[in-house]
Amino acid sequence: MAGLLPLGDPAPSDGRLPGDLPIDTAVPFSAYLHVPFCRVRCGYCDFNTYTSSELRGATQDAYADTLVGEIALAHRVLSEAGALRPMDTVFFGGGTPTLLPAGDLGRMLDAAASGFGLVDGAEVTVEANPDTVTPEVARTLAAAGVNRLSIGMQSAVPHVLAALDRTHRPDNVRTAVAAAKDAGLDVSVDLIYGAPGESLGDWEASLDAALALESDHISAYALIIEDGTKLARQIRRGEVPTPDDDLQADMYELADSRLASAGFEWYEVSNWARTTADRSRHNLAYWRGSDWWGFGPGAHSHVAGLRWWNVKHPAAYAQRLAASESPAAGTERPDEESRMLERILLQSRIREGIAIDHLPSAKRTRVAGLIADGLVDPAAAIRGRIQLTLRGRLLADAVVRELAD
Known part of the structure; x- marks a missing residue:
C-alpha cells in the first residue's frame, strides 16, 4: 500500500483557494489524472493503487464519472480565483490507466479539455501496461486526443520481470509499441534497473531491447526499496538481497553510454530523449515548478506555491464528490x-x-x-x-x- 499522506492544514470543503494567493496566469498549467487500479500490485510499488479486491465501496465502472465531477469542481475553483488557463500538458498515470476502457479515458480528457482548454500542440500522455495496449485501444486513444503513450517495459528479461512482479511478457512490449506507432502516437518506454538477481548483462539486454523499439524517449529508474512494500518485506526477511549500490551505478553508466551512442541525450537524471521536442513536457512542468491540478484519489496539486492532496481511497474520494465537497484531505503553503x-x-x-x-x-x-x-x-x-x-x-x-x- 502507498505511504501515508503528508501532514498539513485542513482543506476547505468547497476547495476554494486563498484570496491572497499570488497567481500568475502566465505560468504553464498542467493536469494529472490518476487512475488507481491495477490487476496485480508490483512488489516494489508504493503508489496509491488498488486491486479489485481492495476497492471496497468503489467501482472501476463509475470512476470516469466521479473524476469528471472533480474536473467540474476545479473549473469552478480556478475560475473564481482568476486562475483558469488552458492546459499545456495532460498526463494519465496510475496504477494502470489502460485498465479502464479507452473510451472512459477519452471522456475524462474531453471533460478537462472542455473545462480548461488545451494550448496548441499540448502534450497528452497515457501510461500503459504492455498487456493492455491493442491496436483498437491505441486508435481510440489517438482519436480522443492522446498523442503520447508511456509504456511500462521495466525489463526485457523474464526472471527480472518476475522479481519485480511484472506480469507481461517481453514480446508484449513490442506489440504494444507497434500498435501505438501505427496509431500515430509518440512512444516512451520505462525501464527499472537493480532488481534482485539482475546482472549487468541482464540490464544490457534490456537496454538493447528498448533501443530496438526505436522510441524517442526512454526513462531508466534505479529500483528504490520503499517501506511497506512486498519487496521491502522480502529483503527484511532475507528472502532477496538488498540492491547493490555499486552495481546500480555501473548500470546507470552503461545506460548513459548506450543511450548516448544511439543518439539520446539526457535531460533529467533518469530520462533521455532523442531531441528537445521528445522530452516529457509534463514531467518538466513538475521539475520547473509550474502549476498543476492532480485529479483522483491521493493526487497532489500545486498552484502558485499552494499545495494540496486528495483523500486516498477511491470510495472516500467518490463520497466527497457525491456530496459536492472537495476531495482534498489537506493543504500546505511552504x-x-x-x-x-x-x-x-x-x-x-x-x-x-x-x-x-x-x-x-x-x-x-x-x-x-x-x-x-x-x-x-x-x-x-x-x-x-x-x-x-x-x-x-x-x-x-x-x-x-x-x-x-
Whole structure:
C-alpha cells in the first residue's frame, strides 16, 4: 500500500483557494489524472493503487464519472480565483490507466479539455501496461486526443520481470509499441534497473531491447526499496538481497553510454530523449515548478506555491464528490526556505540546471567545491548555472545536500 499522506492544514470543503494567493496566469498549467487500479500490485510499488479486491465501496465502472465531477469542481475553483488557463500538458498515470476502457479515458480528457482548454500542440500522455495496449485501444486513444503513450517495459528479461512482479511478457512490449506507432502516437518506454538477481548483462539486454523499439524517449529508474512494500518485506526477511549500490551505478553508466551512442541525450537524471521536442513536457512542468491540478484519489496539486492532496481511497474520494465537497484531505503553503530546498532538489536534476544566483548567497561559495569534486560542470558554472556531470548525476543527492544544508 502507498505511504501515508503528508501532514498539513485542513482543506476547505468547497476547495476554494486563498484570496491572497499570488497567481500568475502566465505560468504553464498542467493536469494529472490518476487512475488507481491495477490487476496485480508490483512488489516494489508504493503508489496509491488498488486491486479489485481492495476497492471496497468503489467501482472501476463509475470512476470516469466521479473524476469528471472533480474536473467540474476545479473549473469552478480556478475560475473564481482568476486562475483558469488552458492546459499545456495532460498526463494519465496510475496504477494502470489502460485498465479502464479507452473510451472512459477519452471522456475524462474531453471533460478537462472542455473545462480548461488545451494550448496548441499540448502534450497528452497515457501510461500503459504492455498487456493492455491493442491496436483498437491505441486508435481510440489517438482519436480522443492522446498523442503520447508511456509504456511500462521495466525489463526485457523474464526472471527480472518476475522479481519485480511484472506480469507481461517481453514480446508484449513490442506489440504494444507497434500498435501505438501505427496509431500515430509518440512512444516512451520505462525501464527499472537493480532488481534482485539482475546482472549487468541482464540490464544490457534490456537496454538493447528498448533501443530496438526505436522510441524517442526512454526513462531508466534505479529500483528504490520503499517501506511497506512486498519487496521491502522480502529483503527484511532475507528472502532477496538488498540492491547493490555499486552495481546500480555501473548500470546507470552503461545506460548513459548506450543511450548516448544511439543518439539520446539526457535531460533529467533518469530520462533521455532523442531531441528537445521528445522530452516529457509534463514531467518538466513538475521539475520547473509550474502549476498543476492532480485529479483522483491521493493526487497532489500545486498552484502558485499552494499545495494540496486528495483523500486516498477511491470510495472516500467518490463520497466527497457525491456530496459536492472537495476531495482534498489537506493543504500546505511552504515558506520560502522550504520552496528553495525543493527548487534545488528538482532543478539540479535537469540538464538546464539551476541558476547560481538563485541560490542563497551563503550556498554559492560551495559551488567551487562541487566543481573540484567533479560533480558540477565548470563551463556551465562560468555561465552561471549548476549542471551535473555524469559523476554528479550518480551522486545527485549529495549535491543537493551540499547546496541545501
